[in-house]
Amino acid sequence: xxxxxxxxxxxxxxxxxxxxxxxxxxNSMFDYFLWYKKxxxxxxTFLISISSIKDKNEDGRFTVFLNKSAKHLSLHIxxxxxxxxxxxxxxxxxxxxxxxxxxKGTHLIIQP
Amino acid sequence: xxxxxQSPRHKVTETGTPVTLRCHQTExxxxxxxxxxxxxxxxxxxxxxxxVKDTDxxxxxxxxxxxxxxxxxxxxxxxxxxxxxxxxxxxxxxxRDRGRTEAFFGQGTRLTVV
Numbered sequence: 340x341x342x343x344x345x346x347x348x349x350x351x352x353x354x355x356x357x358x359x360x361x362x363x364x365x366n367s368m369f370d371y372f373l374w375y376k377k378x379x380x381x382x383x384t385f386l387i388s389i390s391s392i393k394d395k396n397e398d399g400r401f402t403v404f405l406n407k408s409a410k411h412l413s414l415h416i417x418x419x420x421x422x423x424x425x426x427x428x429x430x431x432x433x434x435x436x437x438x439x440x441x442x443k444g445t446h447l448i449i450q451p
Numbered sequence: 452x453x454x455x456x457q458s459p460r461h462k463v464t465e466t467g468t469p470v471t472l473r474c475h476q477t478e479x480x481x482x483x484x485x486x487x488x489x490x491x492x493x494x495x496x497x498x499x500x501x502x503v504k505d506t507d508x509x510x511x512x513x514x515x516x517x518x519x520x521x522x523x524x525x526x527x528x529x530x531x532x533x534x535x536x537x538x539x540x541x542x543x544x545x546x547r548d549r550g551r552t553e554a555f556f557g558q559g560t561r562l563t564v565v
Contacts (some may be wrong), residue, residue: 345493371552382455382541382556383494428493432552436501437509438484438545439554443493 342366345429345442353450358416360445362429365410369431372405373439374414377426386427387414416447424449454478457542457557464564470529472560474542476522482545483525484554485509485517487538494541500525532564 344363352358362372370391375383389396389403389412396403402415416423426446430439454477464470474483481502486494486509496509498517506517514536516528529536539561543554 385553441494
């Protein structure tokens with residue numbers, strides 16, 4: 340059973356507009372939520388994270404929102420740029436040694 | 452960039468042959484992970500290690516074994532490769548001992564089993 344769901348396999352956004360990527364989870368033990376970005380033929384790179392004690396974390400153009408009661412988080416990118424075109428993975432963790440649980444990813448395409 | 456090197460980067464092997472993938476780190480992190488990435492599945496954990504000779508199974512461990520005889524090296528072995536193990540394999544390291552939750556990934560190994 341999927342613990343982490345990214346229900347949009349792909350998302351197309353115009354350059355300069357806001358991109359919103361969503362993630363839902365079922366495991367109440369998750370207490371830290373990470374987003375990774377992946378380009379083709381490269382390893383995933385860490386983008387931004389949020390602790391379960393917060394509801395928002397911002398880093399430049401990237402903001403992550405967490406709604407614990409709904410078990411939902413979202414990544415906002417504004418303004419979207421061509422270099423943001425990549426696959427984005429939601430990856431929460433419960434702090435155990437087994438690390439991160441990944442969603443299936445959302446392929447973000449930024450249109451010029 | 453975190454000092455993680457995966458080798459080989461690409462490999463084609465025949466069904467039934469053993470294959471070993473290597474992950475080498477220069478960060479001295481205790482935690483190391485092997486994931487596989489397949490279309491429609493995201494990244495799935497195969498095995499992980501929390502110290503020398505300390506390893507455990509992940510979500511998709513069947514058909515795989517690992518060894519960690521040194522802090523810097525984490526080996527993934529396919530005892531008898533099957534076509535279903537054709538995938539891209541990623542190694543990751545994490546500095547959880549300092550309270551860091553993020554993992555840093557290698558460039559990946561593309562394995563094709565024919």
